[in-house]
Structure formats: structure tokens, C-alpha cells
Amino acid sequence: MTALETAVDALLERAEDNSVTFDGLRLGSDGDAYTLSTPTIERDGLEADALRDVLTGLDDLEPYVRNWYHWQVRVGAKGTARRAFLRWCERAPLSADEMQVADPVDESPTLPKRNAALETGIDREWGQLAITARFLDTTEPTGERVYDCWHVEDADTALEALEVYDEPSDAREIATNDEDGRYRPLKTAPTLRSGWAFTGLSGRELVDTIGFIYPATIANWHREQRGNLDVDHWVDTAERQTGIYDVIDDLPREAVDWLAEACCVDSQCLRRREWEYEAGDDLEPAGGDGPFPCREPCSLVVAAARKWAILESETEKTYELELTTSEYNQLADLIDAVADGRVDDIREADVNDGANRYRARYLRAKRFDDEGGLDARERSE
Amino acid sequence: MQALVVAAHGSHLNPDASDPTYAHAETVRETGAFDEVRETFWKEEPHFREVIRTLESEEIFVVPLFISEGYFTEQVIPRELRLEGWDPEQWDSDGTSATEVTLEVGDAEKTVHYCGPVGTHDAMTDVIVQRAETVTGDPEVSEGVGLAVVGHGTDRNENSAKAIEYHTERIRKRDRFDAVQALYMDEAPEVDDVTEYFETDDIVVVPLFIADGYHTQEDIPEDMGLTPDYRLGWDVPSEVDGHRIWYAGAVGTEALLADVLLERASDAGATLGDALERVRQETMQGDAGPSESNSSHAQTNGKPVTDS
Numbered sequence: 001m002t003a004l005e006t007a008v009d010a011l012l013e014r015a016e017d018n019s020v021t022f023d024g025l026r027l028g029s030d031g032d033a034y035t036l037s038t039p040t041i042e043r044d045g046l047e048a049d050a051l052r053d054v055l056t057g058l059d060d061l062e063p064y065v066r067n068w069y070h071w072q073v074r075v076g077a078k079g080t081a082r083r084a085f086l087r088w089c090e091r092a093p094l095s096a097d098e099m100q101v102a103d104p105v106d107e108s109p110t111l112p113k114r115n116a117a118l119e120t121g122i123d124r125e126w127g128q129l130a131i132t133a134r135f136l137d138t139t140e141p142t143g144e145r146v147y148d149c150w151h152v153e154d155a156d157t158a159l160e161a162l163e164v165y166d167e168p169s170d171a172r173e174i175a176t177n178d179e180d181g182r183y184r185p186l187k188t189a190p191t192l193r194s195g196w197a198f199t200g201l202s203g204r205e206l207v208d209t210i211g212f213i214y215p216a217t218i219a220n221w222h223r224e225q226r227g228n229l230d231v232d233h234w235v236d237t238a239e240r241q242t243g244i245y246d247v248i249d250d251l252p253r254e255a256v257d258w259l260a261e262a263c264c265v266d267s268q269c270l271r272r273r274e275w276e277y278e279a280g281d282d283l284e285p286a287g288g289d290g291p292f293p294c295r296e297p298c299s300l301v302v303a304a305a306r307k308w309a310i311l312e313s314e315t316e317k318t319y320e321l322e323l324t325t326s327e328y329n330q331l332a333d334l335i336d337a338v339a340d341g342r343v344d345d346i347r348e349a350d351v352n353d354g355a356n357r358y359r360a361r362y363l364r365a366k367r368f369d370d371e372g373g374l375d376a377r378e379r380s381e
Numbered sequence: 382m383q384a385l386v387v388a389a390h391g392s393h394l395n396p397d398a399s400d401p402t403y404a405h406a407e408t409v410r411e412t413g414a415f416d417e418v419r420e421t422f423w424k425e426e427p428h429f430r431e432v433i434r435t436l437e438s439e440e441i442f443v444v445p446l447f448i449s450e451g452y453f454t455e456q457v458i459p460r461e462l463r464l465e466g467w468d469p470e471q472w473d474s475d476g477t478s479a480t481e482v483t484l485e486v487g488d489a490e491k492t493v494h495y496c497g498p499v500g501t502h503d504a505m506t507d508v509i510v511q512r513a514e515t516v517t518g519d520p521e522v523s524e525g526v527g528l529a530v531v532g533h534g535t536d537r538n539e540n541s542a543k544a545i546e547y548h549t550e551r552i553r554k555r556d557r558f559d560a561v562q563a564l565y566m567d568e569a570p571e572v573d574d575v576t577e578y579f580e581t582d583d584i585v586v587v588p589l590f591i592a593d594g595y596h597t598q599e600d601i602p603e604d605m606g607l608t609p610d611y612r613l614g615w616d617v618p619s620e621v622d623g624h625r626i627w628y629a630g631a632v633g634t635e636a637l638l639a640d641v642l643l644e645r646a647s648d649a650g651a652t653l654g655d656a657l658e659r660v661r662q663e664t665m666q667g668d669a670g671p672s673e674s675n676s677s678h679a680q681t682n683g684k685p686v687t688d689s
Contacts, residue, residue, distance in 0.1 A: 047438050080437050148648060169407055185393040187426045195664050211419075211435060215427035219434040230488060295431075302395060 003142040004062060008055045012048070014072070022072060023092065024062040024111050038064050039110065063115045066143025073145065075203060081222035086203045089147065090114060090122045090133040094225065118145065127270045127291055128152050128192040131206070147206040151194035162197040166206035171198070175213045185299050187215055188270040188292060203327060214270075217292040224293045232296035235278040241302065248305040253277060255312050257284040257303075263301050266290055268341075276281055321376035322366070330354035338353035384417035384495070385409055385646055388429060388458050389446040389591065391422030399425055400590045401633045402446055408639035408664065414656035415442075416644075423453070429461035433489050441493045442646040446633070448500030448532070448589050449544040463487030464495055477501040477547045478542040481649035487652040494649040496511050499641045500544050500589065502648075506551045509666065511637045513558075513585040516617060527579035528552060531588040531601060533574050534565030536550040545589055558585075566600060568679040573604045583618070583625045591633035602628060605682035636664035 001009075011027070014020055019028035026037045035044040035052045041060060055065055072094075076085040084237075087094055091323075093108040108161050109117065114340040130152045136144040154162060165171070172272050176189040198209055210218060225231040238249035249261070260283045264273040271294035273287035297305070334356025337343050346353050353359070369375040384687030387406045389464055392398035402420050410418040422430035433441065446586045447591065450472070459467040464484045472479035486493050499505060513528055514520050531554070532545035542565065549563040559581045564572040586605065588597045600613040607615040632638070639643040643657050654680060 003650040077437065081435075082437065169403075169410070172403060182395045183394070216435050219431065223434070238635065240460065242460075243452060246653075298426075299428055300393060303424075 002067065003140075004056060007065050007073075008052060008067055008380065010073050011065060012052065015302055020068065022068050023064070025068055033369050036061075063111060063139075063143075066141065067111055067115070070143040070145065070278070081219050082203065082207045084222050084225065085207060085218045086133075086145070089124050089206075090118060090145070091124075091133055121148070125152055125291075126210065128190060128215070129210065129213065130155050130234065136200075145203065147201045148197065148199045148204065149206060149209055150197035151192060153194040153195065157194075157261065161196060161198070162195055166194060166200060166205075168198075168201070168205050168212060170214035171209045186269060186298070187213065188217070188290075189268065190266075214292065217271075219294060220293050229274065229293055229295055231274045232285075233275045233278045236299060237275070237297045237302070243305050247301055247309045248302060250313065251309045252312055253306055255308055259305060259308060260300065261285040262306060262339075264288065264294070269294070269331070318379040319376040320379050321367075321374060327363060327367070328353075330359060334360060382416040382438035382439070382441040383651055384436045384445045385415045385642065385651070386419050386421055386432055386436070387439055387642060388421050388432075388443055388462075389423075390453070394658065395594055398594055398637055399489050401592050401638065402484070403633070404634075404636075405446070405639040405642055408636065408660060409642055409656075412643075412653075412656035412659055414643070414653045415651070423457060423461070425451075425532060429458055430463075431586060433486050433491055433493070434654065438652075439491055441491050442496060442498045442649055442651050443493055444642050444645040445498040446591055447498040448476060448591060449540045449631075450476055450498060450501060451538040451540045452489070454479070454498050459495065460472040462493065463471040463532035464493060464494075466663050467495070468573065472497065473514050475659045476543040480643075494651075496645040496649050497640060498590075499645060501547065502641050502644055503551070504641045504644045505632075505638075506548045508635050508637045508641060509587050509589070509632055510552060510555075510557070512629045512635045513627075515635060516581075516585060516587075516627050522585065523557045524559070525581055526583045526585060527562065528558040529564050529572070529575055529584060529586045530577070530617075531564045531566070531586060532589070533596065534568035548589070566596065566604070569620050572601055572606075573606075575605050575626070576624045577580075581624070583627065587629045587632050590631040593631045593653060595633045595669050637661070639664055 009049065011020065015027045017027060022024065024038050025033070028035045031369075032047075034046045034048070035225075036051065036054060037043070038061065041058065043054060046054060055061055068294050070089065070329060071087075075083055075086060084094055086135045092114065093343070106177060108114070114122070118135045119138050121132040128151055130150055132148040133145055134148070135141060136146045150162065151173060172268070174196055175187055175192065176184065177193070179193045184191055192213065193220050201209060206364060220229060235249070236253070240250055256277055264270070264287075265285065266288040272290035273294045275294065275296050276282045279288045310348045337346065337355030343355060350356050350357055367375055385406075387402055389399060389402040394677065399420070399422060402422070406418050406420050409415065415434050417436050419427070419432055419435060421427050421429050423429060427435055431454070434638055438674070442475060443458070443676050445458055455469040463486050465487055467482070471482045474497070479501065481497070482495045484493050484495060485491070509530060516521050517526075519586050521536040530545055530549045533541055534545075535541050542563075545563045545565070552558065560579055562578045564570050564575060564578070566572055570578065572586075576585060588601055590597050602608050602611055602615050605626060605628070605631040606621045614629065618627045640657065640660050643653060643660055646654050
């Protein structure tokens with residue numbers, strides 16, 4: 001039996017019990033005869049045998065039958081995030097239970113156009129990932145899709161120059177350290193290293209691979225699409241903490257603004273902050289333009305908040321210290337360079353930059369006391 | 382459909398902390414006994430808070446990759462998983478006997494079978510013994526050998542020591558080693574004095590910890606006198622006070638631990654087919670261990686390095 005005949009059999013079996021409406025294909029029955037239509041074909045009064053002949057004999061129908069078989073039989077998984085994500089990968093329309101509101105910007109191409117595009121591959125971006133959906137076999141088409149996945153920076157790199165994988169669990173190793181070999185505790189930090197590719201993944205394998213690189217992003221995206229993303233605001237999250245994190249609900253309101261500005265911005269995380277201080281009380285910094293919704297303060301933010309809650313409990317004091325105007329400005333340069341992570345980019349001989357290493361060492365040699373601290377006096381009241 | 386969720390601590394600072402979790406989960410994944418196998422962490426992603434929604438299965442078996450019952454298994458994991466109606470009393474445990482509670486979760490229409498931690502399961506006793514075999518390279522290790530089972534010990538949680546005592550007593554009853562002794566880092570009897578508790582020349586020391594890290598790779602080796610500075614490393618075995626100490630590193634890195642995950646899920650009603658037998662066969666071969674650790678003390682992780 002050919003792949004097409006298998007698909008037609010499955011379709012006829014389904015049509016016996018229910019009418020079929022899927023991606024432009026309609027197949028209904030009034031008990032005696034079938035009605036068949038696509039955007040360009042319309043037939044009615046077809047008896048079972050005639051229907052089979054039409055389905056297996058009309059070239060224009062083949063893509064519809066194969067598309068139906070791929071999604072409704074091979075993939076199935078109705079209502080799951082996996083199915084919705086794989087549909088999104090090839091710009092297929094999402095059904096009502098997959099999406100709350102149709103996105104007018106992202107109108108789906110017609111099936112013939114989608115099929116033509118799948119011959120060469122449809123590209124999508126998911127954070128720093130480039131994903132290509134394509135037909136497994138273009139010489140003897142069956143409608144079955146496979147997926148390739150690599151770093152967006154490698155879009156123009158030849159496959160031979162990349163390390164090629166096909167096991168989803170290998171993605172964990174890729175996501176563990178950044179380009180410089182440093183551990184990435186935040187998986188959605190924009191520091192995913194390049195130089196690798198996954199090829200020929202099944203839909204399930206693609207979803208698993210992304211699960212290792214950007215855990216839970218597909219599940220939360222799916223919830224957002226359906227309009228039921230559950231957001232836990234700062235106060236909810238802080239108040240449920242126990243143990244050593246019990247203190248974070250002591251963090252002053254304005255400090256939570258500073259926390260969000262420090263941690264939850266596009267330069268630090270690909271997630272878009274959807275949580276606020278509490279419902280109706282938004283934080284000052286914008287949530288960012290990240291592709292993945294962030295539904296509550298993450299464990300890194302909670303851990304950092306503990307530190308800040310302890311630091312913010314200290315009383316402010318006034319210090320007196322001697323600095324030239326340039327040295328005072330240099331302190332600002334140093335903080336700024338560390339905060340923006342540009343310390344390693346400052347050239348060794350660039351002594352014009354206040355955060356230059358020699359400038360910093362000179363300041364330390366001149367202004368630090370014997371204990372290795374900044375030489376300053378606490379001013380009494 | 383059924384899923385296994387392995388819930389572990391993880392780390393913001395050290396990627397090795399989650400290596401055993403991934404390694405054991407992968408062993409289970411390869412058996413195909415579960416439709417889905419997912420790792421989840423307190424300090425890494427996916428967080429406990431979001432793991433259930435990443436699964437398609439309706440029946441979910443959650444096994445905490447923790448040594449003892451206590452703060453994490455009774456408070457943090459159930460709270461973060463949003464286990465509805467959870468109460469530690471439902472485990473009806475004396476501190477080492479938690480098995481399973483079936484509950485619903487707050488963020489998905491799923492049934493969660495919340496299992497006791499791996500550390501207190503009876504099968505963990507076998508993992509400790511297996512660890513002694515692995516570190517000495519001797520499947521028959523027993524005669525003339527003492528075994529020390531080391532725990533953290535803490536005043537804050539009495540269950541921490543209970544798990545150590547439980548397995549120590551079970552191994553003692555097997556009458557296999559010349560002596561079996563529970564030792565602790567933060568309470569008496571202390572691991573510092575390990576040689577005082579054994580008359581045998583050879584002492585195998587197995588820390589009942591999930592992952593190799595600060596305690597198992599820095600504190601304990603220095604406390605026992607294996608090395609003056611952990612950064613210098615140490616030999617396995619090392620000579621201390623006339624005894625040969627075979628230091629095993631964290632028991633949680635032993636491949637056989639995958640078997641305990643399956644046992645926990647099986648006790649809670651998971652359908653496993655022949656997965657248990659296959660995993661046991663594979664992981665008892667000795668060298669199939671989760672040797673992913675990038676620790677600079679790799680020479681001490683399982684494979685003995687003798688003086689030469």
C-alpha cells in the first residue's frame with residue numbers, strides 16, 4: 001500500500017463517523033453520499049468508491065490528504081503545547097483551542113503555499129534558536145515533517161562546520177556553559193553558545209530538545225496563546241517563601257523596581273516579565289520584549305532578592321573620603337562597566353576608560369588603606 | 382500515559398550538582414517504561430513550579446532525588462508543585478518510611494503520585510553496598526573491610542540522621558562487612574575520627590549525598606585527613622593512621638540509583654514492564670555509571686587510583 005493509500009484509508013475511516021474539516025479540506029457525509037471540497041475543488045454526491053478514486057487520483061488533493069494524515073494521525077496530540085508549537089513552526093493556522101485570538105500579523109499561508117515552502121524549509125526563531133520545518137522526503141512525498149535546530153548566529157554557517165547532533169538530551173550539554181565555558185544558571189540568558197546543529201528531528205524530539213535548552217518556554221507560550229497564562233506577582237511569590245528565603249517579602253517596594261531593572265531586562269534574559277509588584281501595582285521598569293512570557297520571579301531572582309533584602313536592612317551612613325573629580329567619576333565608570341559586563345572588552349592600554357584595569361589598580365594603590373578597603377571616615381552625626 | 386519526574390536541588394553555581402539527576406533520568410528514559418521522563422529543580426530549570434505543565438501524561442510519578450525526608454520533601458517540593466491538599470501526615474512516616482500520596486495539582490488537570498525520597502528506600506541500601514564495590518573495584522568486597530556511611534547530620538532536622546542510621550543498620554544485619562558505622566559531618570560520631578571506629582585495615586567511606594560538591598569533594602576528604610588541601614586531590618585508597626581509606630564520593634553518582642527511582646515509581650503504581658530488571662542488569666555492571674562529572678577530582682569518583 002502506498003503512503004497515499006494509507007492516508008486515504010485513515011481519512012475514509014474517520015469520515016465514516018464524523019465530518020472532516022482541516023486546513024482547507026472538508027469532507028462530509030449525509031449517510032449515502034460524500035461531499036468533498038478544498039479552496040479549488042468541489043465535489044458532491046460521491047459514493048464511497050468514487051470518493052476513494054477522487055482522493056487517490058486527483059493530484060491537487062494529495063497535499064490536503066497528506067497534510068491531514070500528518071497532523072491528525074501521525075502527530076495527533078490535540079490540545080497539547082507540542083502540537084500547537086509544531087503548527088507554529090510551519091506557520092499553520094492554530095485552532096481555537098490552541099489560540100485565543102488570531103494574530104493578524106501572522107496570517108497563515110494557504111496549504112499549497114505552505115507545502116511549497118516545506119519543500120525547502122520554513123524558518124522560525126525561538127529565542128536564540130533557528131528552527132527549520134521541512135518535509136522528510138521530497139522525492140517521494142509523504143507529508144511527514146522533520147526539524148532542524150541551530151543557533152541563529154549559525155544561520156549562514158555550513159553544516160560541515162558545525163557539530164551535528166540528533167539526540168535531544170545532547171542539548172543539555174550545549175545549554176550548560178556559555179561561549180567562555182562559564183556555567184549558565186539561567187537558561188533564558190541571551191548567552192547560548194553557537195557552533196552546533198540538530199538535524200532531522202521528529203516533532204517530539206524537537207520539543208524535547210527545546211525543553212533542554214529553554215525549559216518550559218513552549219508550555220508557557222501555549223498558555224499565553226490560549227489566554228490562560230497564570231502569573232504570580234512579586235508579593236505572591238515572596239510571601240510563599242520559607243526557610244532562608246522567608247525574608248524576601250521584607251524587600252522595600254522601590255527595591256523590587258531596582259531588582260527588576262537589574263535582572264529582568266532584555267539584555268539579561270530572553271523572557272518578557274509579565275509579573276508586577278502585585279495585581280494593579282506595576283513595577284517601574286518595562287517588562288521587555290523577550291519572546292517567552294515570564295510568569296513569576298525565577299529562582300535566581302529569589303536568591304538575589306534574599307541578598308538584597310539583607311543588604312537593604314542596613315542603615316545608611318555618610319562617609320568622608322578624599323577623591324579627585326576624575327577619581328569620583330572613575331567609581332561610576334567601574335560600576336557601570338561591571339554592570340554592563342564590558343570589563344573584558346576594555347582594551348589593556350585604553351587608560352582613557354575609567355574601568356581600565358591599570359586605572360583601577362592605580363586607584364587601589366593610591367586610595368586603599370592597609371586593610372585593603374577604600375580609605376574613608378564615617379561621619380558622626 | 383505516565384510520566385516520571387525526578388525532583389532535585391540543582392545549583393546556581395555548580396553545573397556538576399545536577400549531573401547525577403540527568404544521568405539517572407536518562408537511564409530511566411532509555412528503558413522506555415515512561416512516556417515522558419523529566420528532570421526538575423529548586424535551583425535550575427524547569428523549576429518545580431512549572432514542570433507539571435511541560436508534561437502530556439495524565440499520571441505523573443514524582444520522585445524526590447533527596448537523601449532524607451524533611452524540609453524539601455515535606456514543604457518545598459509539595460508547595461512549589463502546587464500539590465493540592467498535601468499534608469506530611471499523609472505519608473504517615475516515621476522519618477524513613479514515606480512511600481506515596483496521590484494528589485491533584487493546582488496548575489493542570491493531572492494526577493500526581495508524590496513518592497518518598499530515593500534516600501530512604503530500601504533499595505538504597507544496595508546502592509551503598511554497590512558503591513563500596515565500585516570504589517574498591519572488588520565485587521566481593523567484605524572480609525576484613527569496614528564500611529562507614531557518612532551523613533551531613535544537623536540539629537535542624539532529625540530525619541537527616543535517621544536515613545543514615547536506617548541503612549547502616551540494614552547493612553550491619555547482612556553481616557557482610559566486618560563493621561558498619563554511621564558517621565556525620567556536623568554531629569557525633571564525627572567523620573573526622575573515622576579510623577577510631579574501625580579495627581580493620583581497610584575502611585570504605587560512602588557519603589550519603591546526592592551529588593558531589595563542596596561537602597563530598599572538599600570538607601569530608603580534608604576532615605578525614607585524606608589530603609591537607611582538597612585542591613591537591615587524594616588517592617583512593619589513602620593511608621590514614623595505619624588504615625587504608627577507600628573514599629567513594631557521593632553515593633548519588635552511583636549508576637544503580639536509577640534503580641531506586643524506578644522502585645519508588647513502581648511502589649506508587651507505575652507500570653514498568655521489565656524496566657527494573659534491565660536497569661539493574663545494566664547499572665550493576667560497575668562501569669555504566671553516570672561518569673559525567675567534570676570534577677577536578679575525577680580520579681576519586683568511583684574508580685580507585687592506587688599508589689604506584
